[in-house]
Structure formats: C-alpha cells, structure tokens
Amino acid sequence: MTRKSRRIYILVVSLTLLAAATFLVINALDENLSYFHSPTDLKTKEVTIGRSLRLGGLVEEGTWVKLDGGLTHRFSITDNAESVEVTYKGIMPDLFREGQGVITEGSLNEQGEFIAHEVLAKHDENYMPAEVTEALKASGEWRGEEEGQATQ
Amino acid sequence: MIAELGQFAIIMALLAAVVQATLPLIGAERLDSRLMNFGGQAALIQMFFATLAFGCLTQAYIVSDFTLLNVAENSHSSKPMLYKITGVWGNHEGSMLLWVLILAVFGAAVAAFGRNLPATLKARVLAIQAMIGVGFLTFLIFTSNPFTRLVTPPLNGNDLNPLLQDPGLAFHPPMLYIGYVGFSVAFSFAIAALIEGKVDAAWARWVRPWTLTAWTFLTGGIVLGSWWAYYELGWGGWWFWDPVENVSFMPWLMGTALLHSAIVVEKRNSLKVWTILLAILTFSLSLIGTFIVRSGLLTSVHAFAVNPERGIFILFLLAIAIGGSLTLFALRAPALKAGGIFSPISREGGLLLNNLLLSTACATVFLGTLYPLFLEAIGGGRVSIGPPFYNNTFVPVMIPLLLLVCVGAHLPWKRADLLGVLGRLKFAGLATIIAALVAWYIADGGPLLAILGLGMASWLLLGTISEWMDRIKLFRAPLSTSWQRAINLPGSVWGMTLAHGGLAIAVAGMIATTAWKVEEVAILKPGETLSVFGTDYRFEGVREITGPNYGAIEGTFVVSQNGEYMATLKPEKRLYNVQKMPTTEAAIHSTFVGDYYAVIGDPDGTGGWTVRIYREPLVTWIWFGCGLMVFAGLVSLADRRLRVGAPADKKQARLPRKAAEASS
Numbered sequence: 001m002t003r004k005s006r007r008i009y010i011l012v013v014s015l016t017l018l019a020a021a022t023f024l025v026i027n028a029l030d031e032n033l034s035y036f037h038s039p040t041d042l043k044t045k046e047v048t049i050g051r052s053l054r055l056g057g058l059v060e061e062g063t064w065v066k067l068d069g070g071l072t073h074r075f076s077i078t079d080n081a082e083s084v085e086v087t088y089k090g091i092m093p094d095l096f097r098e099g100q101g102v103i104t105e106g107s108l109n110e111q112g113e114f115i116a117h118e119v120l121a122k123h124d125e126n127y128m129p130a131e132v133t134e135a136l137k138a139s140g141e142w143r144g145e146e147e148g149q150a151t152q
Numbered sequence: 153m154i155a156e157l158g159q160f161a162i163i164m165a166l167l168a169a170v171v172q173a174t175l176p177l178i179g180a181e182r183l184d185s186r187l188m189n190f191g192g193q194a195a196l197i198q199m200f201f202a203t204l205a206f207g208c209l210t211q212a213y214i215v216s217d218f219t220l221l222n223v224a225e226n227s228h229s230s231k232p233m234l235y236k237i238t239g240v241w242g243n244h245e246g247s248m249l250l251w252v253l254i255l256a257v258f259g260a261a262v263a264a265f266g267r268n269l270p271a272t273l274k275a276r277v278l279a280i281q282a283m284i285g286v287g288f289l290t291f292l293i294f295t296s297n298p299f300t301r302l303v304t305p306p307l308n309g310n311d312l313n314p315l316l317q318d319p320g321l322a323f324h325p326p327m328l329y330i331g332y333v334g335f336s337v338a339f340s341f342a343i344a345a346l347i348e349g350k351v352d353a354a355w356a357r358w359v360r361p362w363t364l365t366a367w368t369f370l371t372g373g374i375v376l377g378s379w380w381a382y383y384e385l386g387w388g389g390w391w392f393w394d395p396v397e398n399v400s401f402m403p404w405l406m407g408t409a410l411l412h413s414a415i416v417v418e419k420r421n422s423l424k425v426w427t428i429l430l431a432i433l434t435f436s437l438s439l440i441g442t443f444i445v446r447s448g449l450l451t452s453v454h455a456f457a458v459n460p461e462r463g464i465f466i467l468f469l470l471a472i473a474i475g476g477s478l479t480l481f482a483l484r485a486p487a488l489k490a491g492g493i494f495s496p497i498s499r500e501g502g503l504l505l506n507n508l509l510l511s512t513a514c515a516t517v518f519l520g521t522l523y524p525l526f527l528e529a530i531g532g533g534r535v536s537i538g539p540p541f542y543n544n545t546f547v548p549v550m551i552p553l554l555l556l557v558c559v560g561a562h563l564p565w566k567r568a569d570l571l572g573v574l575g576r577l578k579f580a581g582l583a584t585i586i587a588a589l590v591a592w593y594i595a596d597g598g599p600l601l602a603i604l605g606l607g608m609a610s611w612l613l614l615g616t617i618s619e620w621m622d623r624i625k626l627f628r629a630p631l632s633t634s635w636q637r638a639i640n641l642p643g644s645v646w647g648m649t650l651a652h653g654g655l656a657i658a659v660a661g662m663i664a665t666t667a668w669k670v671e672e673v674a675i676l677k678p679g680e681t682l683s684v685f686g687t688d689y690r691f692e693g694v695r696e697i698t699g700p701n702y703g704a705i706e707g708t709f710v711v712s713q714n715g716e717y718m719a720t721l722k723p724e725k726r727l728y729n730v731q732k733m734p735t736t737e738a739a740i741h742s743t744f745v746g747d748y749y750a751v752i753g754d755p756d757g758t759g760g761w762t763v764r765i766y767r768e769p770l771v772t773w774i775w776f777g778c779g780l781m782v783f784a785g786l787v788s789l790a791d792r793r794l795r796v797g798a799p800a801d802k803k804q805a806r807l808p809r810k811a812a813e814a815s816s
Contacts, residue, residue, distance in 0.1 A: 017509070017512050021545070032541040033535045054536060066756070091753050
C-alpha cells in the first residue's frame with residue numbers, strides 16, 4: 001500500500017463518517033430542538049400540537065393544586081401578562097414553589113392544555129432562569145434588579 | 153495576616169510563571185543552558201507559591217475567617233470539617249485557585265521527572281506550561297481574587313450549597329481538574345514539538361504517562377459526578393446529557409483518542425500530525441469546558457456566579473490559547489515528516505478508525521452542547537436539546553466502535569489477515585450469541601435493541617478476554633507457561649485488557665438500567681406495602697432527625713422478596729438551616745443484579761406520604777466497570793517501560809545535558 005492510496009483510504013473513511021454523522025445530526029436536530037416559550041408566546045404564536053417545547057415563567061400564586069392524592073399537579077405559569085395552565089404527573093422538584101421562576105418541558109395537547117413531562121426548578125433558591133428573566137423583561141413585568149440574574 | 157500572605161503568594165507565583173514562560177524559551181532558541189535551566193527552578197518556585205496560597209485559603213476556611221468575602225459567602229461555622237475543607241473549591245474563586253495549583257504541580261512534575269528529556273524540549277514544554285499559568289493567574293488575581301477582605305465582616309457565613317455537601321462531590325472537582333489540567337502537559341509537549349519541528353517515538357513515549365494520568369483522573373472525576381447525580385438528585389438517573397456533563401465528556405472522548413493515536417506514534421512513527429492536533433484539541437476542549445461552566449453561559453449547580461467581566465476574560469484567554477496553537481499547527485505541521493505506511497486492515501488502521509469514530513462522536517456532543525448557545529447568539533431564539541438528540545447521534549456512532557474494539561486489538565501491526573483474526577474470534581462470537589440468548593431468556597423477551605446491546609457488550613468482553621488468552625497461550629501451552637507469560641505481560645497490556653473489559657461491563661450496566669428501569673410513584677400510609685417488580689416495600693413511617701447543620705424527615709422502608717427480609721431503606725428529606733434549602737437523600741440498597749432505590753416526598757395532608765421507588769438493574773456494573781477503567785489506567789502507568797531511562801540510568805541521563813552544555 002502506497003502513501004497515496006493510504007491517504008485516499010483515510011479520506012474516504014473520514015468523509016463517509018462525516019456524511020453519516022451529518023445526516024444523523026440534522027435528523028436529530030429537526031426532531032429534538034425544543035424552543036423556549038413564554039405564556040404570551042404560547043397564546044400569540046402558532047404552536048404545533050404535540051411538538052415538544054419549553055414553557056417558562058413564574059408559578060402563579062394560589063394556582064398549585066394536587067390531584068389524585070398528590071401524584072398529579074396542576075398550576076399556572078405566568079409572565080404577568082398571560083398565564084397558561086400546566087398539568088404534570090410526577091414528583092415536583094424540591095425547590096418548586098408558588099411565585100418562583102420555573103421551566104417546564106412538554107407539549108400542547110388537542111384540547112390546548114399544556115402537558116409537562118419535566119419540571120425544572122433550579123438547584124439554587126434565588127436563581128431565576130435567564131429565559132424567564134428575559135421573557136418578563138419583554139412583557140414589561142420585570143421587577144428584579146436592573147442588571148439581570150441574581151447571583152448567590 | 154494569613155490572607156495577605158496568600159495574596160502575596162499568588163502574585164509571586166505569577167512572577168515565577170512569567171520568568172518560566174520567557175527565559176527558557178529564549179534559552180532554547182540560543183542553546184543557552186543557564187537560561188533553559190531557569191525553567192525547572194521557576195516551575196518549582198511557582199508550585200511552592202501556588203501551594204502556599206492554597207494553604208492560606210484552606211486555613212481561612214478551617215478557622216471560618218469571615219473577614220474574607222469568599223469564606224463569608226460560601227462557608228458557615230456549623231458546617232462539618234470535611235465540608236469546610238472541600239468548600240475551598242466549592243466556589244468560583246477557590247476552584248480557580250485549585251486549577252492554578254494543579255497546573256503548577258504538573259509543571260513542577262515535568263521539571264522533576266523529565267530529567268532525561270532533551271534540554272531544549274524540556275525548556276519549551278515548561279515555558280508553554282507557564283504561559284497557560286500566566287493566563288490563569290492573571291485571571292485569578294484581577295477578576296476572581298479569593299483573598300478579598302470585607303470591611304464589615306458578618307457574624308456568620310452564607311454556607312455552601314447543601315447539594316455540594318456530600319462526600320461524593322467533595323472529591324469530584326479535584327479529580328476532574330487533575331484530568332482537565334493534566335492534558336495541559338500533552339498540549340505543552342505538542343506545542344514544543346511544533347516549535348522544535350520534530351515528533352518521534354521518544355516524544356510519544358514522554359507524552360504517554362502524562363496523558364494517561366490525565367485520562368485516569370478525568371475518568372474518575374466524571375464517574376464520581378455521575379454517581380453523585382445518581383444518589384443525590386433522587387431521580388434515579390446517572391447521566392442526563394446536561395451541558396455541564398457534556399463539557400467534561402468531550403475532553404474525555406478526545407483524550408481517549410489521543411491515548412490510542414500516541415501508541416501509533418510510539419510504535420510505528422506514524423499519525424504524528426494527527427496526534428499533535430488531538431493533543432491541542434483535547435486541551436482546548438478542557439479550556440472550553442472551564443469557560444462554559446465558569447462564565448455563567450450555562451446555569452447549573454456548577455455556575456457559581458454570573459459575571460460578564462470574567463466571561464470576556466476567559467473568552468479572550470481561550471481565543472489566544474486555541475487560536476494561537478492552531479495557527480502554529482497550521483504553520484509548522486506540514487514540516488513534520490510522515491512516518492511508516494500501513495494497510496487499512498492492521499493495528500494502525502484499527503487505531504485510526506478508533507480515532508475517527510471517537511472524534512465524530514465528540515463532534516456530535518459538541519454540536520448538541522453548543523448549538524443552542526450559537527443559535528441564541530445569532531438571535532435564533534432560545535432552544536434546548538434533550539437526551540433523544542444524543543441517543544440518535546452519539547449512540548449510533550459509538551456502536552461500530554464498541555463492535556470493533558476487540559477486532560482491532562487482535563490485529564497485528566502493518567498488515568493483517570482479517571479472516572484469520574475473525575477465525576480466532578469465533579469462540580468469542582459463539583459465546584456472545586449464547587450470552588444474548590441467556591439475556592433474552594432472563595429478561596423474558598424485552599426490547600430487542602437492549603438484548604442486542606447486551607450481546608454487543610458481551611462480544612466486547614469476550615473478545616477482550618480471548619485476546620488476553622491468546623497472549624498468554626492459555627490452553628495451548630502448559631498452564632505454568634501461561635502463568636509465566638501472564639506475569640510477564642507488560643503493565644500497558646494489562647491496562648488495555650482491563651480498560652476494555654471495564655468498558656464492556658460499564659456498557660452492559662448502562663444498557664440494562666436504561667432498558668429495564670422500573671419507576672413507581674405512590675402515596676403510602678404507614679404500614680402499607682408497595683410491590684414493585686416482585687419486591688415488597690413496606691412503609692414503616694417517618695420520624696424527625698437532626699443533623700449537624702440540617703433537620704430532616706426520615707422515612708423507613710422494609711424491603712422483602714417473597715416474604716424474605718432483604719434490607720431496610722431510610723431515605724431522608726433534609727432542610728438545611730442556613731440556606732433554608734431542601735434536599736433529597738435517596739436510600740439505596742445495592743446488589744450485584746441491581747439497586748433498590750427509595751425516595752421520600754411530601755406528606756399528602758391525610759397521613760400519607762408520596763414515595764418513589766426505583767428498580768435499577770445492573771446499575772452497579774457502571775460504577776464497577778468505570779472503576780476498572782480507572783484501575784487500568786493506574787496499572788498501565790506502573791508499566792516500567794514508561795519510565796525506562798527516566799531516573800533509572802544516571803549515566804545516560806547526564807549525557808545529553810553535558811552535550812547541551814558543551815554546545816552552548
């Protein structure tokens with residue numbers, strides 16, 4: 001085997017791999033990107049039913065109820081302009097509270113309800129997800145410090 | 153006073169690094185051995201001062217000196233001593249100081265153990281190492297000073313994030329950092345080789361132990377992190393494809409590739425340019441990991457504080473280090489002479505394929521991790537990429553790699569007879585089919601993909617064992633001969649066998665937990681029993697307990713199978729006194745075939761409690777397999793061939809230096 005044919009061999013193998021990987025990545029990106037939405041976005045923008053997306057905002061005070069003995073949770077997420085009702089079956093994270101910033105992942109069903117399969121309340125109590133901060137600013141409802149995220 | 157001493161020490165370390173980064177480089181250019189010798193001394197001085205600074209900060213944490221901003225923000229006098237000490241690196245400033253300390257220790261180790269290195273190469277390696285040090289020390293002193301004093305110190309501190317108060321996580325950052333920073337040595341060697349314009353087998357042999365050390369610690373660090381997530385977060389998962397996990401995994405993938413390609417350089421003097429590029433990329437990914445986690449671009453338990461000034465500083469450092477090294481690579485790499493040629497079907501060909509697959513896998517993780525950041529930067533909206541993305545990209549790329557590992561290990565150098573090798577693997581193949589059928593029988597059907605996956609893991613394990621048996625001629629020679637051959641196998645061969653075997657065991661564990669995990673959520677009143685997958689969990693009730701700095705509710709479960717007692721599980725729900733933060737402490741009973749995992753949730757107000765029970769099959773195999781890989785790294789490091797000529801032969805070691813002195 002000469003140097004030249006080895007080079008061609010390496011090139012062919014690398015290009016094949018690259019093509020396969022590109023194909024896989026493009027395919028997977030198409031299916032698995034989930035966009036962040038604020039409640040206002042969800043009400044005003046066109047959203048495909050069943051497509052996974054992230055919904056974030058504040059948990060509206062006085063809306064958190066537990067159904068079937070605490071296994072299913074229902075609460076509203078608000079950006080103080082619009083609010084969306086969320087249903088979630090499972091255990092709430094330790095840091096989930098009313099009035100706090102939260103991000104949920106899930107999709108809209110045919111009835112227009114948001115069914116979450118994941119609720120993220122972050123590790124730090126003072127933490128406000130950056131997406132939520134921005135969404136609140138966008139709706140003119142930001143009431144925190146001027147410069148962005150709270151630090152520890 | 154101690155804090156001022158620490159402040160003084162980091163400034164002195166910076167000065168030593170500046171000297172170390174310049175004089176030896178000039179010396180190597182002029183072949184001036186006195187200037188070159190400065191490198192080694194400066195490296196030791198830099199290490200001394202970095203250690204001193206770290207010691208000063210540790211002392212401040214031990215005595216809870218709240219006049220220091222850093223201590224006041226991250227410690228508390230009631231915290232147990234272990235967490236006071238580990239709290240030193242449980243915050244941004246302290247963790248950067250640890251980074252700098254480890255960097256200095258690696259530099260000093262090169263100076264101390266690299267006696268047989270050619271003088272110019274050693275001088276250049278130390279200088280490059282010091283340049284990284286200058287960058288990070290400047291960063292530490294100007295944007296993240298851990299020794300800042302408070303004018304009005306508080307009576308007590310803010311405490312450490314309770315999630316970090318855990319023995320598993322206490323040692324996760326130092327191990328991870330030894331891994332990250334250890335790759336800096338491979339990077340420095342690569343840059344020095346580009347300056348010298350020479351890469352040969354000896355170079356590869358010098359780089360190998362450093363790469364191996366870094367890889368071993370990085371593996372350990374990642375596993376500790378994963379294990380912590382498994383038992384501390386209470387979700388029963390061990391890997392979430394979270395960006396902060398990914399950034400530690402990317403250098404691991406590239407480092408693994410580097411470890412394999414360096415073998416080709418060492419044995420066959422081939423793939424040199426590629427190996428240099430891998431060394432640069434591996435350390436660049438370590439830097440990117442540090443940057444992404446520390447800059448607050450990603451918010452997680454790891455992002456200690458969001459500070460744009462720091463982010464820009466690290467971005468700047470990153471641009472210089474990565475941009476500079478890649479430019480140098482582009483300029484100098486074509487001058488490196490290509491080495492021996494080989495056929496595609498050969499050990500070299502196998503290792504090359506390993507490298508291509510690992511880099512492709514790393515590229516998919518890189519894309520998934522950075523694409524959301526990129527999309528946001530160009531105003532494309534905020535997105536997130538979840539685990540399915542990686543299951544559809546990373547996993548398919550890794551499957552051929554796992555299938556080919558044991559085939560590649562059987563191939564001889566230069567050119568090989570593929571049919572012959574497959575013939576030698578026929579027993580392994582047969583045993584694999586039997587193993588898959590057994591798995592199918594035990595799992596009672598189950599997902600076909602998972603059964604095939606288990607078959608793949610057993611193929612990897614059996615193929616590895618059969619290669620080892622070939623080496624010692626087991627059953628083909630008298631047992632005493634085989635025994636003798638096994639004893640005489642070099643450490644690096646043992647390392648390979650153990651690492652590949654560990655990988656197989658870990659992969660089997662990963663597949664089994666993913667496919668057959670059972671999760672059950674229920675409300676139980678004391679005295680009630682929940683049956684999960686043939687196992688009964690009787691809920692005995694809860695009681696309140698008090699820890700050193702937290703209060704907790706402890707539930708008790710009695711686990712039994714067919715009426716036979718197995719274990720008592722006591723999960724807790726803690727509330728830490730200072731930060732008023734609740735945490736979940738899962739209770740786990742581990743066995744060879746799986747874990748019994750219980751978590752206690754909230755009361756439902758009528759005497760019942762929400763509980764979660766997980767059945768995690770073979771999850772301990774993951775920790776055992778990865779532990780075996782770490783052990784394999786250590787065994788391979790003990791190979792005496794790595795140290796040949798190092799301090800062993802004094803005469804030879806002295807010769808090149810004399811020659812260098814004579815030539816100056």
